[in-house]
Amino acid sequence: MDDRLVADSRPGAAGRCLALCRPGAAPGALREPLFPRLTPPPGRRADPRGAGGPNAAARPVGVPTGGAGRVIAAVGAVVNRLLYPPSHVLLLFGGATLASNLVWYGSGLFIGRLPGIALMLAGLVTGMTALVLLRRRHQLAGLAVFILAAVGLPAIALMTLRWRTGAPILLHDGAYQTEQAMQLLLSGRDPYGMDYTQTSMAHWHWYVNLPLDPALFHYVYNPLTFLAAIPFDMLTNLAQVPFDFRLVLLVAAVLAALGLTALPWGWELRYVALAALFLDPFFYLPQGRNDMLFLAAVIGGTLAWSRNRPVAATWSFGIALAFKQFSLFFIAPLAVALLATRHRGRLSTRSTLLALGGLLVPVAVTVLPFLLWNPVAYWTDTVGVVTGTAPDSFPIRGFGIAELMLVLHLLPGPNAYFPFGLLQAAIALPILAGGLPRLWRESSAASILAVGAWSTVGALLASRYLNDSHLAMLVFLLILAGAAKRAEQPEAAGRLDSSSPASSAAAA
Numbered sequence: 001m002d003d004r005l006v007a008d009s010r011p012g013a014a015g016r017c018l019a020l021c022r023p024g025a026a027p028g029a030l031r032e033p034l035f036p037r038l039t040p041p042p043g044r045r046a047d048p049r050g051a052g053g054p055n056a057a058a059r060p061v062g063v064p065t066g067g068a069g070r071v072i073a074a075v076g077a078v079v080n081r082l083l084y085p086p087s088h089v090l091l092l093f094g095g096a097t098l099a100s101n102l103v104w105y106g107s108g109l110f111i112g113r114l115p116g117i118a119l120m121l122a123g124l125v126t127g128m129t130a131l132v133l134l135r136r137r138h139q140l141a142g143l144a145v146f147i148l149a150a151v152g153l154p155a156i157a158l159m160t161l162r163w164r165t166g167a168p169i170l171l172h173d174g175a176y177q178t179e180q181a182m183q184l185l186l187s188g189r190d191p192y193g194m195d196y197t198q199t200s201m202a203h204w205h206w207y208v209n210l211p212l213d214p215a216l217f218h219y220v221y222n223p224l225t226f227l228a229a230i231p232f233d234m235l236t237n238l239a240q241v242p243f244d245f246r247l248v249l250l251v252a253a254v255l256a257a258l259g260l261t262a263l264p265w266g267w268e269l270r271y272v273a274l275a276a277l278f279l280d281p282f283f284y285l286p287q288g289r290n291d292m293l294f295l296a297a298v299i300g301g302t303l304a305w306s307r308n309r310p311v312a313a314t315w316s317f318g319i320a321l322a323f324k325q326f327s328l329f330f331i332a333p334l335a336v337a338l339l340a341t342r343h344r345g346r347l348s349t350r351s352t353l354l355a356l357g358g359l360l361v362p363v364a365v366t367v368l369p370f371l372l373w374n375p376v377a378y379w380t381d382t383v384g385v386v387t388g389t390a391p392d393s394f395p396i397r398g399f400g401i402a403e404l405m406l407v408l409h410l411l412p413g414p415n416a417y418f419p420f421g422l423l424q425a426a427i428a429l430p431i432l433a434g435g436l437p438r439l440w441r442e443s444s445a446a447s448i449l450a451v452g453a454w455s456t457v458g459a460l461l462a463s464r465y466l467n468d469s470h471l472a473m474l475v476f477l478l479i480l481a482g483a484a485k486r487a488e489q490p491e492a493a494g495r496l497d498s499s500s501p502a503s504s505a506a507a508a
Contacts, residue, residue, distance in 0.1 A: 083479060084486070086271040087134050090143070093279035094127050097150050100281035104154075110169050111157055119157060123150040140261060143271060147257075147278045152250070155286035159244045166242075173207050173215065175245040175288030181219050182226040182233060191219050191226060192370060193377025214392045218381040224322040224366045225290060246288050253278070253285060256296035259303045265487040276479045282472035289469045294324035295476065301334075302484065305445045310338055311351055315358030322362040325382070326473070329428065329459060330452035331359055336436050337443035388417050388464050400466035420464050427458035446488050449481035 083089055101123055108116040126142075126149040133142035158170050168176055180199040181191035196216045201207045208216065229248050236243040260273050277283075283291060297320035304313035317334050320327040335356065342352045371378045384390030395414035396402045402420060405411050411418060435451030457474050460466055 083276075084268075084272055084482070086139065086268050086275070087131070089272045089275045090127075090131060090134065090279075093275050093281075094130070094146065094150070097279045097281045098123050098127060101150060101154060104170065105157075111161055115157055119149075119154055122153060126150065139271060140267060140274070143274055144257070147274070151278055151285055155246055155250060158286055159246055162244060163242055168204060170287050171244075171246075172284060172288040173201075173213070174221065174290060175249075176201060176204075176207065177215070177219060178221065178226050178229060178290070179243065179245050181221075182229045185226065186230070186233075190370070190374050190377065191223075192381045193374055194219065214385055214394055217392060218385045218390075220382055220386055221290065222322055222324065222367065222382065223370050224319070224362070225293065227366060228293065228323075245290075246286070249285060249288060249290060249292050252292045252296040256292060256299050259296065259299040263303055263487070264306055265483065269483040269487050273476075273480055273483050276476045280472045280475065282468040284469055291324070291469055291473045294320045294327055295473065297323060298327065298330070298477070299480075301330075302445050302449060302480065305337075305448065306484075310341060310347060311355045311358065314338060314355040315362070318358045318360065318362040321359070322366045326456055326460070329432070329455035330448065332432060332436065333439055333448045333451040333455075335359060336439045337448050340440045340443045343440075386464060387421055393417075394465050396464055398466035399468070399471055400461045400463055402462075402464050403466070418464075420462055423462040424459045427462050428455045431455045431458050444484075444488055446481060446484035449477070449484050453477040453481045 081088065082092070098120075102120060105111055105116040106120045108114070110116075111119075123146070126146040130139075130142040130146040133139050162168055162171065177196055180196060180201060181194075184191045184194060184199075194217075196219070197208060197212065201216065229243075229245055232247050232251075233243045236247070256277060257274065260270055260277070263270055263273075277295065278285070283289060285292060297316050301313045301316035301320065304310070304316055314334060317327065317330050321331060338347070338352065338355050341347045342349075347355070367378075380390050385393045387393070393415070396406050396411065396416070396418075397414060401423065402411075402418070405418070406414060431454050432451065435447070435454070439447050439451060453474075456477060460470055460474060
């Protein structure tokens with residue numbers, strides 16, 4: 001040891017150990033870490049102004065002791081090893097995306113052999129580059145290039161193919177139906193209660209295969225989905241190019257990426273969130289599934305709350321609810337967190353009212369006109385067919401409890417009625433009841449995400465149908481909540497903070 005560091009061997013309180021200090025400085029501790037690699041990266045500190053919002057926790061939430069605590073800690077360690085190291089999440093989701101691209105594009109069946117080979121090579125090369133850059137600088141830039149090659153280029157290729165041929169090849173039926181809903185509205189007709197087999201969907205056999213899907217007779221998405229497409233349709237008309245709904249999704253994807261990169265977290269956590277959102281092939285972004293719309297708004301709300309902008313956060317989550325009914329389970333946690341912030345004197349009455357308005361106004365402005373236009377049609381399309389209360393409801397299918405009940409012959413068939421709404425309430429409401437009181441005491445972004453995400457998981461698992469893009473959305477929300485927790489409490493990274501239902505209340 002050189003003369004810059006000396007041992008502090010003075011007597012102290014019981015249990016005090018020998019420590020290193022600098023001569024002439026405060027004894028008993030070093031001002032800087034001995035090993036720089038152990039220094040926490042920027043954005044991973046328990047700073048309520050930097051990572052968690054107006055009421056971020058200053059101390060980690062305790063993990064239950066005893067057998068339950070050991071189980072949670074063990075499961076948490078597994079989750080951390082599988083999902084949160086950037087290299088693991090890149091290999092998991094990046095590999096899945098490359099495999100999916102091989103199936104959809106590599107054969108050349110849909111877009112041609114040469115374009116398919118070019119897309120595969122671009123994805124493979126950029127994926128390997130992103131993996132190499134993990135041990136160097138510019139990790140996020142490498143990931144961005146990989147996402148552009150593996151997700152962005154296929155979307156652009158499919159859009160270009162449609163512009164050249166006019167055929168909506170590999171365009172999701174919901175995306176095509178949204179285009180038709182927009183055109184119906186522009187022509188003065190109600191998109192809800194419409195028979196979409198009478199639109200141009202009938203021209204393409206892959207949309208009208210027998211037996212006809214109930215979705216052809218109902219538009220299940222909220223109005224903001226097609227309302228948001230109208231400005232893009234106007235721009236494409238000015239540019240004299242055909243409109244494609246994926247233009248809206250690509251803009252939402254860019255906004256979501258910018259929001260994730262702007263989060264006050266360490267690069268590792270932002271990397272994991274970006275990979276989980278863009279490299280999960282079950283989002284089917286190139287094919288036009290619209291989950292990106294409400295997820296971009298959720299990300300915007302998370303960013304705003306993390307940066308002490310609760311009014312902007314509530315408006316962003318309100319827009320998310322206007323896009324997708326799934327966002328409903330984030331409204332109660334956000335409202336409680338908002339009122340708790342007001343109770344502590346950190347928010348004025350005017351700002352509180354403005355923020356609460358943000359939770360309601362986007363839905364009221366976009367939904368009420370269509371609800372008043374034809375209440376029965378709107379309710380049937382957006383609620384009845386997905387809950388099983390309408391005569392021609394969606395059949396039971398997917399990966400949830402409903403499908404399990406069907407496999408176990410607890411239900412007579414896929415079109416059978418069952419009160420799944422009661423089952424959803426029985427699962428989601430206890431999660432909310434356990435998490436909301438904790439939110440009153442600790443209103444951080446991670447807490448809001450944990451309670452909202454796990455309530456959404458409980459509700460969707462017990463829904464009538466749960467498809468693959470829903471699973472991808474749930475996985476991303478849980479990863480986002482876990483990353484937010486680790487950003488606020490980096491010392492708890494080895495534990496399971498918000499990755500199990502049993503700890504959802506504690507994590508919130």
